Amino acid sequence: MIKKEWGFDSLAVHGAESMDPHTGSVAPPLYQTSTFFFHNSDHGEALFKGEADGFIYSRIANPTQQCLERQMACLEGGEAxxxxxxxxxxxxxxxxxxxQTGDNFVSSVTIYGGTHGQFQGFMPRVGIDAREVRATHLDEIEAAIDDKTRLLFIETPANPNLDVIDIRGCAEIARKHNIPLAVDNTFATSALQRPLEHGAHIIVHxxxxxISGHGDTVAGVLVGKEELMTQIRKDTLTPVGFCISPFNAWLLMRGLKTLAVRMKRHSENAMQVSQYLSFHPKIEKVYYPGLSIHPGYELARSQMYGFGGMLAFEIKGDREDAKRFIDTLELFTNAVSLGDCDSLVCHPASTTHSTYTPEQLKEADISESMVRLSVGIEDPQDIINDLGQGLKRVS
Ligand SMILES: Cc1ncc(COP(=O)(O)O)c(C=O)c1O
Known part of the structure; x- marks a missing residue:
């Protein structure tokens, strides 16, 4: 039985009633099934009419997926x-x-490149206008909102340059205009930042x-008010078929057990790496919100419980120098994605953010010589030694 007053680390380990009372299974059961039988035809009809509780089909809902959803709501402090x-x-x-078609939403120009690609490529095809502004400037956000704006969407810390966006300031603007604020909490996770505590309405992961932590799953999560989550399930998730597989939901619950300890280690390692890079003569600039010289440092301290494992830096030189440096690394894996136990490195301008035009890259403050690190949980000295040997090899 979990207790409300428990701290985050305990909640992450114990989960949200994930034990199975029927069998005594301590690990949450994996219901690897597509469909669920009806006791009789009247029972089937009642389930479809919503007059009985139970499961019908795993595109609509599945007990393993539901267990993950409860756990994520619990960790973010949300209803569902x-x-x-x-x-x-x-x-x-x-x-x-x-x-709906004809509406718009306001977001930031500095976000994950795939999200930017969806906003600028897919959304206009269904008549939805994504207005991307510099979200570090609250006045630009406010100026972009009109009577057709239905959502304010931010990502903080932002991918890839670790911009820190003022969640409380955005929540105030959202409240004033009677629209919800969604925060992509992927970089920090609920272990290091819980935006609902600062007035946000929806969490995106x-x-x-x-959450997975082991680089073996692709999945997403929303957390928010029960009424909105029910509406999203009914209006979009089920009819479009955006469902998670039961096995992936199960893997994520396994990942959550170690989320708190992993995030502490990622943060400690990233802090050491960022300090090392800040003093390196071949480095132009380091982007890590845990460094007091970072413009978002004070804000990060006020809305985060730790600074996380992501950082970026600019190498002295150009795009080709940055790519050459990446190719020298031995402990780091040159791959997109992030948040794995293993350290990963990528060149945003030519990979994760290649959906941006050169002008958009400039506006988003993503330089051609920027390198992004997802600092893993290996020995910090080995991570630093690898970066050091790589920097020695670039001119
Ligand atoms: C901050 C952020 N949000 C959203 C996404 C998209 O998630 P997925 O790749 O699981 O679709 C990513 C992917 O890198 C990301 O970094």
Whole structure:
């Protein structure tokens, strides 16, 4: 039995009533089934009419997926959760439920490149206008809102340059205009940042990242008010078929057990790496919100419980120098994605953010010589030694 007063680390380990009272199974059961039998035809009809409780078909709901959803809601401090096949399907479902053709939403120009691609490529095809502004400037957000705006969507810390966006300030603007504020909490996770505590209404996760933690799953999660989550399930998740597989939901619950300890280690390692890079003569600039020189440092301290495992830096030189440096690394894996136990490195301008035009990259403050690190949980000295040997090898 979990207790409300428990701290985050205990809640992450114990889950939300994930034990199975029928069998005594301590690990949450994996219901690897597509469909559920009816006791008789009247029972089937009652389930379809919503007059009986129970499961029908795993595209609509499944007990393993429901267990994950309860756990994510518990960790974020929200009423209900919804699990998806990917982070991008969670974002699409949110927007397509809140916006109709002719509506718009306001977001930031500095966000994950795939999200930017969905906002600028897919959404206009269904008549929804994504207005991307510099979300570090609250006045730009407010100026972009009009009577057709249905949502304010931010990502903080932002991918890839770790911009820290003022959640309380955005929540105030959202309240004033009577629209919900959604926060993509992928980089921080609920272990290090719980935006609902600062007035946000909806939490978005690419659960592919730190929630999984092991680089073996693609998934997404939303958390928010029960009424909205029910509406998204009914209007978009089920009819479009954005459902998560039971096995992926099960893997995420396994990942959540170690989320708190992993995030502490990621944060400690990233802090050491960022300090090392800040003093390196071949580095132009380091982007890590835990460094007091970062413009978002004070804000991060006021809305986060830790600074996380993501950082970026600019190498002295150009795009080709950054790519050459990445190719020298031995402990780091050159791959997109983030949040794994293993350290990962990528060159955003040519990979994760290649959906941006050169002008958009400039506006988003993503330089051609930027390198992004997802600092893993290996020995910090080995991580630093690898970066050091790589920097020695670039001119
Ligand atoms: C901050 C952020 N949000 C959303 C996504 C999209 O998630 P997924 O790849 O699970 O669809 C990503 C992917 O990298 C991300 O970094």
């Amino acid at each position: 959760g919804l699990a998806f096949s990917s982070g991008l399907s969670a974002i699409a479902a949110l927007i397509m439920t809140l916006c 690419s659960a592919t990242k730190y």
